[in-house]
Amino acid sequence: MKQRSLLSFVCCGLMLTAAPPLDAQVLAFNAHKNRMLPPEQTTNQVKLLDVLLQLKKYYNADILFEESQMSGITVTDFVFDKNLSAEKNMEALLKSTNLTLKKVRKNAYMILPKRIETSAIGGRTSADLQVLAGSRSVVADVKINGTVTDANGEGLPGVNVLVKGTINGTNTDVNGKYELDVPSAESVLVFTSIGFQKQEVTVGQRSVVDVKMAVETQTLDEVVVTALGIKKEKKALGYAISEVKGEDLTQARSTNIANSLVGKVAGLNISSTATGPSGSSRIVIRGNGSISGNNQPLIIVDGIPINNDNLGSVAIGANREGSWTGSDRGDGISSLNPDEIESISVLKGATAAALYGSRASNGAILVTTKGGKADKGIGVEVNSNFLAEDLLFKSYKDYQYEYGLGSNGVKPTTVAETATRNSWGGRLDGSNSMNYDGVERPYVAAKDNLRKFYNVGTTFTNSVALTGATEKVTYRLSMNDLNNKGVLPNNTLRRNNFALNTNGNLGKRISFVANAKYIIEKNHNRPRVNDSPGNANFAMYVLPTSLDVDVLKNAQFDANGNEKVWSDNQYTQNPYFATEQFQQDDNKKRVIASFEPKYTITDWLYLKGRIGFDNFNYRYKSIEPYGTGYVLRGSYTSSLREFTETNKELLVGINRKIGEKFAFNGLFGGNMMKQVTNLNEVTANNSFNIPFFYDVSNIDPAARTVTEAYIEKRINSVYGSAEFSYNGFLFVTATARNDWFSTLAKGKNSIFYPSFGVSFVASEALKMPSAINYLKFRGSWAQAGGDTDPYNLSLYYSLSGAHLGSALAQINGTRVPNGGLQPLTSTVSELGLEAKLFNNLLNVDFAVYDRKTTDDIVSATISETSGYTSALFNVGAIRNRGIELLLGATIVNGKKFTWDASFNMGYNASEVLSLYGDLQTLRVDQSRPGSAFIHQDVGKPYSQIKGYDFKRDANGNIVYNSQGLAMAGDIKTFGSGVSPYTLGLNNTFNYKGISLSVLVDGKFGGYIYSGTNALAYRFGLQKETLVGREGGVTGEGVTESGERNTAKAPAQAYYSNWYSAIATPFVYKSDFIKLRQIIIQYTIPSRYLGKLPFKGASFSLVGRNLAVLMKKVPVIDPEATYNNGNAQGVEFAGTPPTRSYGVNLNLKF
Template sequence: MHLQHTIPSVFRKWRLAALTLVLLISFSGAAWAQKVQLSGTVTNEKNEPLPGVTVTVKGTVTGVLTNGDGKFNISAAPTATLVFSMMGYESRQVPVGNQTTLQVKLQDQLTQLSDVVVTAMGIKKENKVLGYAITQVKGESFTKAREANVMWGLQGKVAGVNVTKPVTGASGSSRVVMRGGDFGASQPLYVIDGIPMVSGNKGSIDNMYGGKDAGDGIGSINPDDIESMEVLKGNTAAALYGARASNGVIVITTKKGTARKGIGVELNSTYSIENPIDYTAKDYQYEYGIGTGGKKPTTAAEALAAGRSSWGAKLDGSNVIQGDGVERPYSARKNNVKNFYDGGNTFTNTVALLGGNENVNFRFSFGDMNNHDIMPNAGIRRNNFTLNTNAKLGKNLTATINAQYIREKAENRPWLNDYTMNAAVAAYLMPTNYDIRDWSNPRKANRAENLWTTNNYWANPYFMAYETPNWDKTNRFIGSADIKYDFDSHFYARLLTGTDFSNTLGQFLWSDGIGFYPKGQIGMSNAYRSEFNAQMMAGYNNTFKNWSVNTFVGGNTMKRSSNNTSSSGDIFIVPGFYSIGNTTNKSGGYNLTESQINSVFGSAEFGFRNYLYLTLTGRNDWFSTLDPNNNNIFYPSVGASFVISDAWKMPEWISFAKVRGSWAQTGSDQDISAYQLNLTYSLPNSLNGVPLGGIGTSTVPNANLHPQLTTTYEAGLEARFLNGRAGIDLAVYSRQVTDAILNSPISISSGFTSTYMNAAKIGNTGIELLLTGTPVRSNDFKWQTSYNFAYNKSEVKALINGQSSMVIAQNRSGLWGDGGVPSYVYAEVGQPYGVLYGSTYTRDAQGRIVYDDKGLPVPGKIARLGNGIQPIVMGFNNTFTYRQWSLDFLIDGKFGGKMFSGTTNLAWYQGLAKETLPGREGGIIGEGVTADGKPNTVKVAAEDYYKFVANNIAEQFVYSSSFVKLRQIVLGYSLPQRWIKGSAFQAVNLSFVARNLFTIYQDVPLVDPESGYTTGGGQGFEMLGMPAVRSFGFNLGVKF
């Protein structure tokens, strides 16, 4: 049965489950224990009432919120414990006992070393018992200054997590790598409310002829729905999730409802404007214009032929004909990048309803994100509907239902990288005397593309924006049911099921008249993806005098399916009528894949006197994608924690101290697609309407493929000082990957292009540091600060068959004969993963450049030029609070990497870069020596010299990718409670937000230092991407 036929049944099942839950809730009892009525007031350290504090009965769903005066009323048994929590304050637990009236004071949250965190399987634990590093990021961090993709908001905030935002537009994906990653898939597993979600990148721009970034699964989550995000970096933390967690786990907990009087309403609204950052005004030359050999064009034909060249005469303001036949002043025209890319804007609104009683609570939210991207005629619209329900269905049974429906439409995702259809080619490479807006009419009178050059692949940017539309529409459902039965206070059983299902319709169009394919083409696709997880576990916890035990065992099955139906046609019969039925040549395709992982797992945690803890875990996975003889692997882990401050009496200035250590092994099939071990067949072609069969894969099946193995060691120290006003979290680790799975190229004479094999060994070692503190604190003023730092050293230890190196990726520069030089990313034994290679200058023993008898530099061998991945990542965050005002700013940076700039490479060839000015009038004599060691004295025309370098010397265009940025500023104001007391408002907050304000330090010219174009293996490549953006906006938050 095809997946599309199962969609209605899937939704019917969830609808039936939800209805059943409602009926159970309706008939559930009101109370199961003798309770007393409690009342009280919650204040801050200044004795000011705190409205909106969540007051819950520990271990239950019973809870209320404090009102505008900080007061609350709740029922609880005398043996119960009340938990008081609020964003920005330390949580507090208060036993009920014989009390009926409570006065509770909450302290400001001073550090990021949270007392309680969400760990693997969604289990909450005290931080002190953990033998590994875990960082909690509050949901508020993502809504203060929001991004279109929630993961972009994690930049600079967590030590050891390298977040990259590729220059692919507002609808693009993210690259998140923890502790260096490894070959192939290096991104973490995302888990939302206990269920793994599908988050693979849905498009790539580093294919042949470029491509477009179709986003990723995590990017569609509404940040307003996130309560917290736990980052599990070490394999010990992630081992219980198995193979898919070999690169770490990010656990997302969504917001829940609370028991309260009436229905609460929360509103969050943000409007921001995004402006492109144009580096060309300062890094281009504006002294010479279009032409070659120092001459201006005299006809339209000459102007078209020279359209890719700014090697003309000096700009003098005289009228000169351009490629469209119009004479315009031969004067500098700056800011073509800014003039083409619009000022974008994003308007986001989320409204949430929440409420409940002591037996059931709920939270429903609706989010709307409407983005107009800086690319003309492009943007993304996303709606999120989220419902979370918690219920106590009797004395021992609890149930949680989480459901998200996401509707998303993206229009005109930009084509990038290679020249075909990439509007950035014109924005960056038009001659210096051309105004890009003069080419805003995309078509000529005969419907042909209005080209500005004779190269049909250098597109008119407005034709790409308005005459080659693409769109995709996605409907996605993420749902889970978590049912727990407590047999008594020690034994429990838990059933957790969930699904992540999506359907995406898409279309692309090359309208008739397009330069590189005048007859046109159209294509459509209909893709379904689903993942289903079912997990059952049983657990036991107890305390015996000095000892405690917490253990569980369980099993999981994961089934993944995808199918894609595609159809296309080319050569339109009737111009301007864009339908597959209106094409001469039609084709179609269908693809179906299914895979499964079955697992068993267990964990045992032992504690001694609340200061010494030992945790053992194990999991075994069986993969359907691997050969039955090599398809399973066992992952053990052990972690230990020793809380020094609880074991021994410490000086008063030490509030908390803990050391930890862990060891773990995880495996992975690298998420290879199904059927890679089988020779598959397809019907790719036809003859006279008769289908012709053939082998349907270019990859040689490898039945000997087995899971790769990752072994990690970690040690750490956590401490807090001066009653929590300062803190440190230090971790050191070693991460070794053996039998890494690579898709390795093979000789095409075999009839195939590649094969999957266990081909490499790679190691990562590193250090992570988090410092937190409150340097200044008074009644009215407070300064909180944190600094995170991470250094990762990777090394390729071995490659298959004793190879010393292997090409991972190649840049796309220089493929159309219009300038550019190839460069590569290698895996090289003894070097960090992802080293850049390219042609170099030939130098003598003294390091001087060697020139030939024509005065041109002699190209050297292909050599190592640096590491494409920065090994050092840091972030510095500060919050200043004065009464009702607050000011946050974040500075982050990355250091130690290199970047090959394809944009700069092409700007040299075209005579646009200001470095090409020397020698324009009298020629250039390269500084260096000839082969015999004598000084070079041969003069070369500047155009010949710089074009030669651009075509032959990659070294010239490799720059440091290090940078420091002022990433974020938030200036906020909270209305005083006395202003809104007695009204319907509980809290009102208004803030001014700004992201990516300016770069404090960078080395690479023309482009932003974060302009890498891929989330894959080609790190260190940049070429003609979307410009980086600077955003400013306002945020309004209201609680009723």
């Protein structure tokens, strides 16, 4: 309903330039193609219509007239004076005719017969666009009025109301109301409006004629944003593209807009890290195309590529050489303001993104922001959103609460015995038990620890936008403030976005677009993930079942002010100490700006330039406090990273009709891209001299390490595109691009990649059955390339320490460089169809694709005896094949009630085809416990989870040792950490002014190794560990000699044995179905707005991630992951799953 109202307002604003109000009238834009009269040229005997069209073009004016009245009229000796206004010249032109000129609004005119009364027009203002034509001078017999509404009862502005057979008519006002004089009761009123079915109504013996308009089943051609920001008719595209409107991102919103796309686009797989509201997201379109390189699409904002790198994350690494703990410090797309976004176009695969070259080999996401509007005065839009967030308790920490803190079935009786993370104690009986602070308390279940420790998170988002126009420039200025308090105590995010978008015309031929965005983002104490140090979530996952978290809150420090270690492991912090004493702050200031001038050479040829700029300054500081159990003197890290990317582009565009049926659209251009990164970092471990004084001046110089880096990368490109169309139903497109990379050696740094696409709209070329309203077939083929990171071709050195006063140089890095690297190649083919059936009540979009990457640049593990840990090779190959299906249906289309549904499904089958030489498997990461790994295996899907299985005999029986403990066996392959199936189902119900939208989504076919569940078994928290608590556990299986196992092991030893030795119990299917989003919205009908100070108003109740309807992994969120890299399928002690609910208010003035 809201969309229809907005459409109606837009249509009303375009009425003077696009559609005259009377069926008999035409504004002849293309009917005649006479050349413009040169200044001060005198006409002899010429047609009036020809001169009017030339004047319209010269002044860029809107001139409305009834073409039949121009027939046969000629003018003689009219002198065109370029120094006069359009109005004066036209008055002079019409002086000798029986026609008169009426100015409707600025630069918009009507030509009427002199017998038509002008009073009927002059009584209305041009600003409200109520009247575009006059009435006949005859005296009317009937005066009528009425209201025109849509199916939901909302008034429709700008509807044309015409007395059939005459030019007597009017338009509805902003509330859908109209008044009109008609000759008689037999008069027939014709109601027309863009997007709605034409209606004819006989007046009869009525003075009030109300009409309800039905939506037009034959819709206008859909226009979408494609590569380089060029808008094209969707029917012309030979590849799949999906578009999400900005309003779909702003109601049940996420702090990272990428997460708002979940479940809405077929073939789009989005995984958010378990790192809270400021974390990053992994975006993959149609599968992973590189074995160890980048697999995420290029993000483009208003034509400018932006950096979407993760500025900090956790990755243990194939050889445990990485960081075991840390924080996800966000990505680039997360900082965008959803209130600024007009639409997001998802370009799937290399074909759609061919003109962007190597950087879009994984597809592209085009973000188009809102621009200004030429409304009367300054338009104001205010949006206010509040979301509360709490833990999704039913999906988190579903533990046993029968046994409490302790070991070997005994509750603690001394302070020393309380120093444990184990819940292997005695049965909880309510008797007194010792606590680690030396106080005895009842030995009972502490079930409220989660509610006591975690906050109800809140997010307040307020934005205001001003839109307006001068004579030559439209503009939109917007400001946004986001204030988030996370569920984890002391975690906050503050983000301010400022944006200015302008469009201007500097004369008839020169126009420009200029956009600028300034973003300030401040994060405090982002959640740590994966390992235990400083990770409050880890502590809460393993907190013994009888230990009240309030005890920890009130006993953080010992007598010296140092951390009071509460367990047997100094690396597991008291959660309050971790959130209140550890300090982590990062501030990012970002500018995204572009300027795009355009020179229109002729009506079919133009020249366009573009310069784009993406710059951010990122400051990060992390302090592990003095007195921390595992680092007594604390540690310090401070870094400053500055990144700048500049794109300079020049292109020539052609849009040319060739005869009556053929057309050619082409563009040819070049691009120069330059990236520069400067990094300065200071780290110091166990280094503060003066206790609790956290300043760089207090660091022990001997412990200080200073790192400086300068990284530069360039890509120079030329490209072209040519599209030929025939009669509006056959479109053939070819593109070509060549990139030259600075990161590869001369002679091997160039790659050429073409693409071809065909679109055939069968419904416009052939006679179709009545059930088929639209049918299109499409196909495409494309190639794209890719390079490597800077400085991977040669050895380079760094200075390290000094000897006898001289600096020492050493080889920097642990990877063998490869000077012979060449670009990888990705080849993509696609076939698809689009159909609209049963009067457009059912829409279908289906695609099949094949994507193969060869010469992939792979980082392969090598023997550490070489002095290195890995080497780069051009050897990898991987293939992705899949299908995508999008169904849209109008299930109920009543006068007061409508029900629309949308279903999308994607399936991607990936296969690693080859690695280096005879190498059949490549380890890329591993779990913190060390029993599970992520591999790329030849012949298997991407990101295989492998791990140690139970030792088994020839019959598959588990083998136990003499103590009754299961033995570890060989490494087993469990499955892919990437789900091949993604589904989304959205239902929208409308009743009058109320709409209800429900989104459900899911993923299927993948696996996950859960380190959190491994912890739960190790420390006796899982419900399954209740078995054998009293009498021990006898495992089903055999002994090493092959006999049936009869040994009984203590439960603690039996289950704890699995943690780091065996992965099998902790690998689960990651299938899930989630109630992702519910929106209940009320839009105030336009008929009530006249009494309010608003042009539009809506109010919504929203909820997001409300419930997990189905999952197969206990305790954790099945989507959980600790980083957004290529090692998917492993989680460990991340931020618990949350749900959010709140309100959204939108006002337009």
